[in-house]
Amino acid sequence: MVTVAGALHIVIVFFGFLHSARRTIVMEGIAVDVSPMYIVLILWLICAGVSARMASKKGYSYYAFLAIGLVTGIIGLIVAAVIPDRSNTSASDADALLKYKELLDKGVITQAEFNKKKSELLNS
Secondary structure: OOOHHHHHHHHHHHHHHHHHOOEEEEEOOEEEEEOHHHHHHHHHHHHHHHHHHHHHHOOOOHHHHHHHHHHHOHHHHHHHHHOOOOOOHHHHHHHHHHHHHHHHHHOOOOHHHHHHHHHHHHHO
């Protein structure tokens, strides 16, 4: 069983390895030192931004999922991809209310039944 201290040690060794594995890239006469750690950091930030954007399109807080993405990285991206969409619930409630109104107009349901369904939809 891996303890928290052991897991932390593995992470420190991994990032230490990434930091020590510097590469020099020469492009058009300009030498740039690139560490794989910086590449991981950039990918981590991209995951955070994308997860925040996906969650905000689904009706969740952008900044909350940006924080979740910054802490968890790709896991935040996966969570943002699988969470249910909250933004279209009001549209589906409005559609259901229109259907009940049509049933009321046709005489299929009574005014009391319509009012009961209306209050259920508006309170949910």
